[in-house]
Amino acid sequence: MLFGAMPGARAAEPGLAGRVIVIDPGHGGPDGGARGVGGILEKDITLPVSLELAQLLRQAGAIVYLTRTTDTDLATPEDRAAGRRHKGDLRERLRFTRSKDPDAFISIHCNAVPSPRWSGAQTIYMAGREPSKHLAEVIQDAFRSTLLPTERGADDMSTLFLLKRLDCPAVIAEVGFISNPVEAEHLAKPTYQRQVAFAIYCALLRYFGEPQPVRGALQRPSLSEVHV
Numbered sequence: 098m099l100f101g102a103m104p105g106a107r108a109a110e111p112g113l114a115g116r117v118i119v120i121d122p123g124h125g126g127p128d129g130g131a132r133g134v135g136g137i138l139e140k141d142i143t144l145p146v147s148l149e150l151a152q153l154l155r156q157a158g159a160i161v162y163l164t165r166t167t168d169t170d171l172a173t174p175e176d177r178a179a180g181r182r183h184k185g186d187l188r189e190r191l192r193f194t195r196s197k198d199p200d201a202f203i204s205i206h207c208n209a210v211p212s213p214r215w216s217g218a219q220t221i222y223m224a225g226r227e228p229s230k231h232l233a234e235v236i237q238d239a240f241r242s243t244l245l246p247t248e249r250g251a252d253d254m255s256t257l258f259l260l261k262r263l264d265c266p267a268v269i270a271e272v273g274f275i276s277n278p279v280e281a282e283h284l285a286k287p288t289y290q291r292q293v294a295f296a297i298y299c300a301l302l303r304y305f306g307e308p309q310p311v312r313g314a315l316q317r318p319s320l321s322e323v324h325v
Contacts, residue, residue: 111305111306111307112158112305112306113154113157113158113159113301113302113305114157114158114159115158115159115160116154116158116159116160116200116201116305117159117160117161117162117197117198117199117200118154118159118160118161118162118199118200118201118202118203118301119161119162119163119164119193119194119197119199119201119202119203120147120150120151120161120162120163120164120203120204120205121147121163121164121190121194121202121203121204121205121259122140122143122144122146122147122148122163122164122165122205123139123140123143123204123205123206123207123269124138124139124140124143124170124206125140125143125144125165125167125168125169125170126140126168126169126170127170127182128140128170128182128183128186129141130143130206130207131207131208131209131275131276132209132275133207133209133274133275133276133281133284134213134275134276134277134278134281134282135281135282135285137275137281137284137285139206139207139209139275140168141168142207142272142275142284142285142290143205143206143207143272144165144166144167144168145287145290146205146272146290146293146294147163147205147294148163148166149290149291149294149295150203150205150294150297150298151163153294153295153298154298154301157298157302159301162193162197162199164190164193164194170182170186171185171186171189171190171193172185172186172189173185173189187258187259190259191258191259191262191263194259194263195263198265199265200265200266200305201232201265201266201267201301201304201305202259202263202265202266202267202268203236203267203268203270203297203301204259204267204268204269204270205270205272206269206270206271206272207271207272207273207274207275207284208271208273208274208275208276209274209275209276210274210276211276212276213276213277213278214277215274215276215277216245216246216247216273216274216277216279216280217240217245217246217247217248217249217273217274217280218237218240218244218245218247218249218270218271218272218273218293219237219240219247219249219250219251219252219271220233220234220236220237220240220251220252220268220269220270220271221233221251221252221253221254221257221260221268221269221270221271222251222252222253222254222260222267222268222269223253223254223255223257223260223261223267224253224254224255225253225255226260226266226267228265228266229260229266229267229268230251230253231266231304232266232267232268232300232304233251233252233268234250234251235300235303235304236251236268236270236296236297236300236301236304237249237250237251238300239296239297239299239300239303240272240296242296243292243295243296243299244272244273244292244293244296245273245279245280245283257269266304270297272284272293273293
């Protein structure tokens with residue numbers, strides 16, 4: 098079970114005040130992520146959206162941590178020397194997030210595919226995790242009502258490294274397709290980046306405004322079990 102009355106488990110009053118939230122700006126440093134229309138890089142969208150979201154949440158009283166605040170990744174020099182930069186980066190993001198014992202984890206990303214016709218923001222959660230599913234659905238509702246038109250719904254996956262290994266409500270927010278000319282143009286603009294951050298903020302405000310169950314702990318896979 099994800100939630101249950103356990104010794105040392107944590108209960109909280111509804112609202113954002115005092116909530117611990119980890120925001121994970123996808124990619125960074127040598128890992129630019131997807132490359133979109135006009136050469137825009139995913140990492141250059143995920144960081145400003147994350148920084149804006151962190152500011153909004155802190156103003157509401159949340160305790161916010163970011164896995165990165167600059168254009169870098171989290172791989173160690175040893176990881177790079179051994180040719181395992183990507184694996185090490187994921188491991189350190191997981192280690193950082195677990196150390197904060199968050200009430201929620203939001204990883205910010207962008208989509209890209211060969212065809213320019215696909216568009217729309219989408220939220221992804223780990224299959225079988227009901228709290229994560231609910232958070233994803235609330236964020237997806239905010240995307241539909243706030244951002245460029247999308248018919249997408251929240252979607253589940255079972256193989257994503259971080260989502261599989263976190264015991265808090267955890268989602269990946271794919272904030273749009275940078276392979277779509279219209280979305281890429283919007284996502285490159287600070288005004289739209291702030292709009293994306295505001296949509297996620299409103300969703301978290303709604304999610305944590307509901308009564309929350311007491312949170313226990315999952316049996317956590319080892320940090321060394323990296324299957325991306």
